Amino acid sequence: xxxxxxxxxxxxxxxxxxxxxxxxxxxxxxxxxxxxxxxxxxxxxxxxxxxxxxxxxxxxxxxxxxxxxxxxxxxxxxxxxxxxxxxxxxxxxxxxxxxxxxxxxxxxxxxxxxxxxxxxxxxxxxxxxxxxxxxxxxxxxxxxxxxxxxxxxxxxxxxxxxxxxxxxxxxxxxxxxxxxxxxxxxxxxxxxxxxxxxxxxxxxxxxxxxxxxxxxxxxxxxxxxxxxxxxxxxxxxxxxxxxxxxxxxxxxxxxxxxxxxxxxxx
Amino acid sequence: xxxxxxxxxxxxxxxxxxxxxxxxxxxxxxxxxxxxxxxxxxxxxxxxxxxxxxxxxxxxxxxxxxxxxxxxxxxxxxxxxxxxxxxxxxxxxxxxxxxxxxxxxxxxxxxxxxxxxxxxxxxxxxxxxxxxxxxxxxxxxxxxxxxxxxxxxxxxxxxxxxxxxxxxxxxxxxxxxxxxxxxxxxxxxxxxxxxxxxxxxxxxxxxxxxxxxxxxxxxxxxxxxxxxxxxxxxxxxxxxxxxxxxxxxxxxxxxxxxxxxxxxxxxxxxxxxxxxxxxxxxxxxxxxxxx
Numbered sequence: 001x002x003x004x005x006x007x008x009x010x011x012x013x014x015x016x017x018x019x020x021x022x023x024x025x026x027x028x029x030x031x032x033x034x035x036x037x038x039x040x041x042x043x044x045x046x047x048x049x050x051x052x053x054x055x056x057x058x059x060x061x062x063x064x065x066x067x068x069x070x071x072x073x074x075x076x077x078x079x080x081x082x083x084x085x086x087x088x089x090x091x092x093x094x095x096x097x098x099x100x101x102x103x104x105x106x107x108x109x110x111x112x113x114x115x116x117x118x119x120x121x122x123x124x125x126x127x128x129x130x131x132x133x134x135x136x137x138x139x140x141x142x143x144x145x146x147x148x149x150x151x152x153x154x155x156x157x158x159x160x161x162x163x164x165x166x167x168x169x170x171x172x173x174x175x176x177x178x179x180x181x182x183x184x185x186x187x188x189x190x191x192x193x194x195x196x197x198x199x200x201x202x203x204x205x206x207x208x209x210x211x212x213x214x215x216x217x218x219x220x221x222x223x224x225x226x227x228x229x230x231x232x233x234x235x236x237x238x239x240x241x242x243x244x245x246x247x248x249x250x251x252x253x254x255x256x257x258x259x260x261x262x263x264x265x266x
Numbered sequence: 267x268x269x270x271x272x273x274x275x276x277x278x279x280x281x282x283x284x285x286x287x288x289x290x291x292x293x294x295x296x297x298x299x300x301x302x303x304x305x306x307x308x309x310x311x312x313x314x315x316x317x318x319x320x321x322x323x324x325x326x327x328x329x330x331x332x333x334x335x336x337x338x339x340x341x342x343x344x345x346x347x348x349x350x351x352x353x354x355x356x357x358x359x360x361x362x363x364x365x366x367x368x369x370x371x372x373x374x375x376x377x378x379x380x381x382x383x384x385x386x387x388x389x390x391x392x393x394x395x396x397x398x399x400x401x402x403x404x405x406x407x408x409x410x411x412x413x414x415x416x417x418x419x420x421x422x423x424x425x426x427x428x429x430x431x432x433x434x435x436x437x438x439x440x441x442x443x444x445x446x447x448x449x450x451x452x453x454x455x456x457x458x459x460x461x462x463x464x465x466x467x468x469x470x471x472x473x474x475x476x477x478x479x480x481x482x483x484x485x486x487x488x489x490x491x492x493x494x495x496x497x498x499x500x501x502x503x504x505x506x507x508x509x510x511x512x513x514x515x516x517x518x519x520x521x522x523x524x525x526x527x528x529x530x531x532x533x534x535x536x537x538x539x540x541x542x543x544x545x546x547x548x549x550x551x552x553x554x555x556x557x
Contacts, residue, residue: 018377018461018462018463019377019381019383021373022374022376022377022466023373023374023389025370025373026370026371026433026437027389027392027393029366029370029429029430030393030430030433032411032430033408033411033426033427033429033430033431034396034404034430034431034433034434035395035396036407036411037401037405037406037407037408037411038399038401038403038404040404040406040407040410041403041404041405041406041407044407097300100296101296101297104293104296104297107293112294114545116297116301118541118544118545119301119304119305120297120301120304122304122305122308122537122540123304125486125536125537125540126490126533126537127489127490127491127492127508127533127536128490128492129490129492129508129511129512130490130511130529130532133515133529134307134311134529137311137526137529138307138310143322143323143326144323144326145310148326179304211289236398
């Protein structure tokens with residue numbers, strides 16, 4: 001932001017009507033339908049509804065109830081635990097897979113790179129809801145796609161209706177989400193890898209470093225800031241993950257895959 | 267070892283050699299393998315949506331050739347639900363919200379990038395704050411506002427909320443790109459006596475790639491959203507495609523033809539738009555990050 005002052009137009013001295021005309025519509029819409037509702041919700045969370053209308057300021061009482069009440073608390077803490085599992089699976093599966101694919105995709109002059117990029121990013125543009133249904137069908141023992149493919153490679157005996165089992169529902173949901181969103185970290189890593197000057201790789205190669213060494217010794221340290229960014233985005237995205245539970249897997253799994261963000265909204 | 271054609275721009279960075287032999291095969295094998303994981307579920311749904319019930323279960327990997335072809339899923343869908351209307355609703359909401367986001371976002375972005383005035387940085391920061399905060403947290407208040415404005419069960423309610431939600435990112439990105447437009451151009455226009463509004467319209471076409479990127483990134487979440495249609499406009503006349511498909515599948519859970527058909531119909535528009543713009547989209551992403 002600081003660098004902008006050097007190339008700005010002359011300072012405006014008369015009343016800048018045009019600036020108001022340019023900014024006001026966006027600011028007004030954003031304030032009325034985003035900022036105000038967010039603050040209003042925050043205010044409501046500190047109040048308690050009273051008989052006959054009206055609201056009473058109760059401070060953090062509602063929050064205290066959420067984390068201690070015998071009805072709400074177990075569900076809240078359970079949901080939070082599910083969020084952490086969901087986050088852990090994304091960090092352990094989604095981001096390493098994305099990094100590996102990005103490293104391969106960034107190989108120099110790879111033929112078909114644009115096509116690969118298009119295909120690998122495609123699931124990301126689908127709706128959460130649709131992805132949920134797609135995988136419900138894929139994993140359905142009735143249709144037998146997943147079971148059939150596993151039989152094909154000799155693993156048929158290990159097939160279970162994972163989405164419907166209490167113990168595996170959350171992991172399955174997480175992996176469905178990984179399938180959908182792996183394209184985002186993939187693109188971020190890919191772009192970062194493309195941004196590394198070739199001279200650095202060449203120098204290492206001339207010194208006799210293998211591709212593996214070049215990646216871990218030169219490329220990975222250089223894209224560390226992006227690795228950090230991806231971790232933050234994963235964390236934020238994970239706590240915004242409301243749709244999977246509300247729309248996916250209306251199965252008999254009960255609350256084994258409830259999320260805390262669903263609880264953020266009563 | 268095969269030597270790839272060397273483009274002039276890349277000569278400076280030394281010898282360019284494509285991955286060769288076994289290594290190249292290995293790379294392609296892994297990428298094709300993952301591409302199959304990404305595509306196969308979608309392909310299976312689309313293919314089987316055009317088949318008879320027996321073929322869906324008996325020969326799921328078989329393409330919908332004559333003999334197993336059947337449009338019965340689509341017929342059920344159009345008989346039992348107003349998918350054409352849902353589609354139109356989604357298109358109206360996404361189109362109107364996107365127009366608002368792009369126009370108002372470009373205007374605000376232009377002002378923030380072009381003029382030095384008191385509070386410029388603060389307004390920029392204020393408008394950017396919304397990028398990180400999910401608007402869903404304000405749902406209760408939004409519903410209250412919409413019902414007091416009498417907008418519940420109207421498409422206008424959805425358009426307003428989506429526009430507010432998309433503006434922060436649009437302002438942020440467009441502002442960055444507006445800064446890169448050469449100053450001389452704007453100064454020349456000013457010397458010719460053009461008004462500031464004319465200059466805005468002069469600059470807008472120059473940041474077209476950024477506008478396209480913002481358009482897709484705002485359109486996709488709007489098209490896919492289930493939350494606000496369910497809360498603000500669940501009525502039959504205002505259902506969007508995602509909501510319509512979700513409810514329809516819930517009702518016809520045992521009619522596989524209908525489920526596959528509605529899933530296909532819900533997926534294809536967004537995938538088609540994506541395929542059309544993906545090259546530019548990814549180039550825009552790359553350019554933005556490499557800047």
